[in-house]
Amino acid sequence: MTDLVFDAVSVRYGGRRGLTAVDRVGLTVSSGQVVGLVGESGSGKSTLARAAVGLSPVSAGRVLLGGVDVRKLRRRPPLQMVFQDPYSSLDPRMSIGESITEAIPRGVFSGRAARREEVARLLELVNLDPGRAGHLPGRLSGGQRQRVALARALAGRPEVLIADEITSALDVSVQGAVLNLVRDVQRRLGLSMLFISHNLAVIRYLSDIVAVMYLGRIVEVGPAEQVLTDPQHPYTRDLLAAAPSAHTSLFDTRADGATADAEPADPHHPPAGCRYHTRCPVGPLVRADREICLQVDPTEDAAHRRHSAACHFSEDESRRLTIPGGASTP
Amino acid sequence: MVATETVNRRGAKWFAALRTPVGGFAASLLLVVIALAVLAPILWHDKAFEIDTEAIAQRPSAAHWLGTDALGHDILFRVLVATRLSVLLAVLATVIGVVTGLVLGTLPSLLPRPAARLVTSAVNIAVAFPGLLLVLFCSVIFGVGTYGAVLAVGFALAPAFARLAQTLSASVAGQDFVSAARISGVGRIRLLVRHILPNVGEPLVVNATIGAGASLLAFSGLSFLGIGVQAPDYDWGRLLGEGLDGIYVNPAAALAPGVAVVLAGLAFNLVGETVAGVIGVRAGVRKLAPRPASPARESSGRADDVVLVVENLQVAFPSQAGLTVPVRGVSFTVRAGEAIGVVGESGSGKSLTGLAVSRLVEAPAAVTADRLEFAGKPLLTTPERDLRGLLGTSLAMVFQDPMTSFNPTRRIGRQLAEVAEQHQGLPRAKAFERAVDRLRTVRIPAAERRARQYPHEFSGGMRQRAMIGMGLMGDPKLIIADEPTTALDVTVQRQLLRLLARTRTERDTAIILISHDIAVVSQTCERMLVMYAGRVVEDLPSAGTPRHPYTKALLAATLDLGTDRDAPLAVIPGRPPEPDRVPTGCAFADRCPAVTDRCRLEDPVLECVEPGHRVACWHPSETSFSPSAKKTVTAGGAE
Numbered sequence: 001m002t003d004l005v006f007d008a009v010s011v012r013y014g015g016r017r018g019l020t021a022v023d024r025v026g027l028t029v030s031s032g033q034v035v036g037l038v039g040e041s042g043s044g045k046s047t048l049a050r051a052a053v054g055l056s057p058v059s060a061g062r063v064l065l066g067g068v069d070v071r072k073l074r075r076r077p078p079l080q081m082v083f084q085d086p087y088s089s090l091d092p093r094m095s096i097g098e099s100i101t102e103a104i105p106r107g108v109f110s111g112r113a114a115r116r117e118e119v120a121r122l123l124e125l126v127n128l129d130p131g132r133a134g135h136l137p138g139r140l141s142g143g144q145r146q147r148v149a150l151a152r153a154l155a156g157r158p159e160v161l162i163a164d165e166i167t168s169a170l171d172v173s174v175q176g177a178v179l180n181l182v183r184d185v186q187r188r189l190g191l192s193m194l195f196i197s198h199n200l201a202v203i204r205y206l207s208d209i210v211a212v213m214y215l216g217r218i219v220e221v222g223p224a225e226q227v228l229t230d231p232q233h234p235y236t237r238d239l240l241a242a243a244p245s246a247h248t249s250l251f252d253t254r255a256d257g258a259t260a261d262a263e264p265a266d267p268h269h270p271p272a273g274c275r276y277h278t279r280c281p282v283g284p285l286v287r288a289d290r291e292i293c294l295q296v297d298p299t300e301d302a303a304h305r306r307h308s309a310a311c312h313f314s315e316d317e318s319r320r321l322t323i324p325g326g327a328s329t330p
Numbered sequence: 331m332v333a334t335e336t337v338n339r340r341g342a343k344w345f346a347a348l349r350t351p352v353g354g355f356a357a358s359l360l361l362v363v364i365a366l367a368v369l370a371p372i373l374w375h376d377k378a379f380e381i382d383t384e385a386i387a388q389r390p391s392a393a394h395w396l397g398t399d400a401l402g403h404d405i406l407f408r409v410l411v412a413t414r415l416s417v418l419l420a421v422l423a424t425v426i427g428v429v430t431g432l433v434l435g436t437l438p439s440l441l442p443r444p445a446a447r448l449v450t451s452a453v454n455i456a457v458a459f460p461g462l463l464l465v466l467f468c469s470v471i472f473g474v475g476t477y478g479a480v481l482a483v484g485f486a487l488a489p490a491f492a493r494l495a496q497t498l499s500a501s502v503a504g505q506d507f508v509s510a511a512r513i514s515g516v517g518r519i520r521l522l523v524r525h526i527l528p529n530v531g532e533p534l535v536v537n538a539t540i541g542a543g544a545s546l547l548a549f550s551g552l553s554f555l556g557i558g559v560q561a562p563d564y565d566w567g568r569l570l571g572e573g574l575d576g577i578y579v580n581p582a583a584a585l586a587p588g589v590a591v592v593l594a595g596l597a598f599n600l601v602g603e604t605v606a607g608v609i610g611v612r613a614g615v616r617k618l619a620p621r622p623a624s625p626a627r628e629s630s631g632r633a634d635d636v637v638l639v640v641e642n643l644q645v646a647f648p649s650q651a652g653l654t655v656p657v658r659g660v661s662f663t664v665r666a667g668e669a670i671g672v673v674g675e676s677g678s679g680k681s682l683t684g685l686a687v688s689r690l691v692e693a694p695a696a697v698t699a700d701r702l703e704f705a706g707k708p709l710l711t712t713p714e715r716d717l718r719g720l721l722g723t724s725l726a727m728v729f730q731d732p733m734t735s736f737n738p739t740r741r742i743g744r745q746l747a748e749v750a751e752q753h754q755g756l757p758r759a760k761a762f763e764r765a766v767d768r769l770r771t772v773r774i775p776a777a778e779r780r781a782r783q784y785p786h787e788f789s790g791g792m793r794q795r796a797m798i799g800m801g802l803m804g805d806p807k808l809i810i811a812d813e814p815t816t817a818l819d820v821t822v823q824r825q826l827l828r829l830l831a832r833t834r835t836e837r838d839t840a841i842i843l844i845s846h847d848i849a850v851v852s853q854t855c856e857r858m859l860v861m862y863a864g865r866v867v868e869d870l871p872s873a874g875t876p877r878h879p880y881t882k883a884l885l886a887a888t889l890d891l892g893t894d895r896d897a898p899l900a901v902i903p904g905r906p907p908e909p910d911r912v913p914t915g916c917a918f919a920d921r922c923p924a925v926t927d928r929c930r931l932e933d934p935v936l937e938c939v940e941p942g943h944r945v946a947c948w949h950p951s952e953t954s955f956s957p958s959a960k961k962t963v964t965a966g967g968a969e
Contacts, residue, residue, distance in 0.1 A: 172884060173675060
């Protein structure tokens with residue numbers, strides 16, 4: 001059916017001194033699959049998603065939907081997106097019914113009654129009372145707004161859905177309900193989904209495939225269970241270790257003195273060689289003999305490594321760490 | 331039913347605005363102007379054109395209250411009759427200006443980029459010219475006369491409106507709902523008409539009203555100069571011009587049209603202001619009658635190491651239905667070197683509690699407490715002047731948004747140094763030295779160089795660390811961190827939490843960590859207060875077993891890396907009560923699996939169930955968790 005393929009996509013803002021937010025990223029969202037994209041803010045994960053729907057400019061590479069470049073597709077490609085902020089993603093002046101109706105492709109339903117019925121069906125699909133179609137978003141809670149946003153995205157009859165941090169603005173108690181709903185809808189409609197979050201636990205819960213992004217590049221990608229239990233890239237290991245959990249101590253035993261307070265690199269001037277070397281706990285900061293990290297970009301031959309890890313020493317390191325890195329499932 | 335309620339509320343807002351002195355005056359003035367514009371020509375047209383040959387260019391008399399002009403016309407009637415033309419032309423010019431401005435302002439979002447740039451630059455250039463110059467320029471182009479002048483004033487208004495419309499629509503166009511509409515294939519014009527214009531309408535209407543006042547003035551100016559309305563028509567500007575010729579004979583002839591212009595202009599401007607007040611954020615603030623704060627009990631039996639005592643803290647806001655009380659009787663103590671987490675969902679009152687403790691809650695909110703003492707000083711009764719030094723050096727706050735917590739125009743080091751200069755009286759150089767030292771303490775790399783940088787050169791995590799560094803400039807006994815890591819990534823979050831923990835052990839500083847993330851809190855603090863609907867519902871050791879159903883539900887709903895991937899996630903049905911509609915019984919009753927009749931009638935108080943563990947629940951778990959009660963779980967709302 002429909003695969004969403006990022007083929008060496010770059011997104012560049014500004015002129016010569018500009019910023020490459022996404023740098024030659026390749027990623028495939030296969031039909032019916034959920035790909036979780038995780039990374040810190042500024043890593044380019046949202047930019048990548050926005051590139052797929054034409055909201056950020058693709059300066060090199062292509063985004064293919066079912067084998068066709070999305071820029072050449074007709075006006076309404078079967079690709080929809082749900083945004084992070086439930087308070088700005090709905091027009092405050094339009095009733096939620098109108099917002100959803102607007103997203104229904106023209107010509108699919110003729111007549112007002114048919115469209116109203118479709119809106120009711122969509123609202124029911126996201127567990128909202130269809131009687132609320134006339135309400136303005138101002139009277140809905142954050143979680144309810146995200147449901148409406150999801151219903152609006154589904155109104156476009158998408159085959160691929162992009163969810164950009166859709167629960168990060170929600171309270172814990174609401175987050176669960178929205179995630180349950182997203183998973184339920186995804187399975188029922190057989191949607192392909194690119195699910196973006198900075199929260200590994202959320203990514204882990206929903207995704208079949210996990211991709212880890214750092215400074216505009218994907219540094220590791222693989223089946224969710226494998227990536228999380230047997231991470232190959234040191235950044236993935238660090239993310240796992242840093243995930244807050246009542247079961248782990250703030251100060252873990254592993255010595256990471258040299259890199260504990262390292263700053264994220266400046267995206268305007270990405271480091272040469274491996275982009276992670278300024279923070280890497282197994283890189284040249286800690287082990288002086290690993291000069292290769294300073295000079296050679298590990299993404300060049302990442303495809304040969306396990307999980308396509310962009311790390312020169314991924315195999316050495318994962319062999320060394322007999323315990324699966326980071327927080328293993330208790 | 332609810333829809334009419336909204337309408338009523340809005341109506342009430344307008345009514346309230348009318349009852350303010352400015353609003354009432356503006357409305358009645360505008361009414362008079364409109365009434366005159368409609369009625370005066372009908373009633374007095376003949377009188378205004380009547381030529382009294384016996385009284386030419388006379389002073390005010392009983393027959394002609396404001397005198398007569400050179401042809402013997404009665405000036406009073408002429409001023410009254412001129413209202414229609416003056417106001418009409420001003421409104422017409424404003425309409426032309428607003429419409430042209432809207433078109434110019436919204437074109438850039440419709441046109442392809444190069445053309446859009448061209449329009450934007452043209453507008454920018456036009457904005458740079460003084461308005462009057464543009465009017466004169468346009469009236470030369472369009473020719474002398476009424477129509478020329480209307481067009482001139484209209485087009486002179488346009489650039490300002492274009493700029494306004496452009497700025498407003500740019501900010502709306504950046505919102506997600508516009509992106510969402512674009513993705514679903516909504517065309518540019520529909521986007522503009524359905525999504526952008528309705529959301530920029532209000533400020534534009536306000537400015538148009540004020541603009542009408544301006545164009546009235548401009549138009550009168552043109553007529554006064556003789557390039558506006560031509561004889562035999564007349565408006566206030568022309569009357570003013572004619573009256574001025576004989577000002578030494580009859581000052582009233584010039585003053586009357588002048589006063590008319592001022593009054594009508596005032597009417598437009600004040601109405602604009604009133605409208606802005608109603609639809610904008612400048613809503614009237616109702617004063618809250620301060621409740622008598624019960625005098626702080628003498629700090630008897632106080633242990634030496636207690637840093638903060640809070641007893642029955644309440645924060646109340648005035649609202650339409652009387653009082654909203656988002657914090658309803660919170661009590662806790664913090665000892666030196668202790669780390670306490672405050673957990674709760676948005677709206678639980680956790681942030682307000684932190685703000686109230688640091689005396690940052692401003693009027694119209696009222697803070698009351700039976701006892702609120704920091705370092706032995708009662709915070710509510712000590713005058714603010716005496717507190718400033720104490721709070722400045724002993725209490726540090728770290729806020730959620732690292733982007734707004736520093737002044738963007740000043741170097742980080744100087745902002746830190748200021749604390750030492752203010753509170754410890756250190757000289758400039760010494761204070762800066764200390765700032766660099768504290769930045770080093772909070773592990774800012776290359777502190778010497780970084781201290782000379784501006785906040786925008788710092789990353790979010792570094793800014794939060796610098797904020798803690800600022801707190802360390804004094805000798806803080808307590809750091810209140812309000813969601814300090816919510817905007818940060820997990821790796822940076824860990825850095826910051828470690829820094830807080832380290833500061834605590836090194837300096838014996840107490841910490842209150844406010845967070846929505848129960849995992850973060852239990853990692854960092856040994857004790858946590860769980861807040862719900864403005865109350866502490868459980869106060870327990872982080873390592874302890876929660877006994878309040880809400881704490882348990884919150885814990886169950888928290889995702890971590892061990893969550894079962896195949897089971898649906900636990901959720902808490904329903905939603906918290908609105909702060910102005912808290913039920914009489916337990917606020918959690920509607921969402922609670924163990925609810926009984928008693929819960930709906932009586933509000934449980936926070937009681938000790940075991941040493942160091944307080945719970946506010948009639949049925950704390952391990953005692954009466956009957957499975958039959960669980961059925962009620964699903965009875966919540968959509969959430």
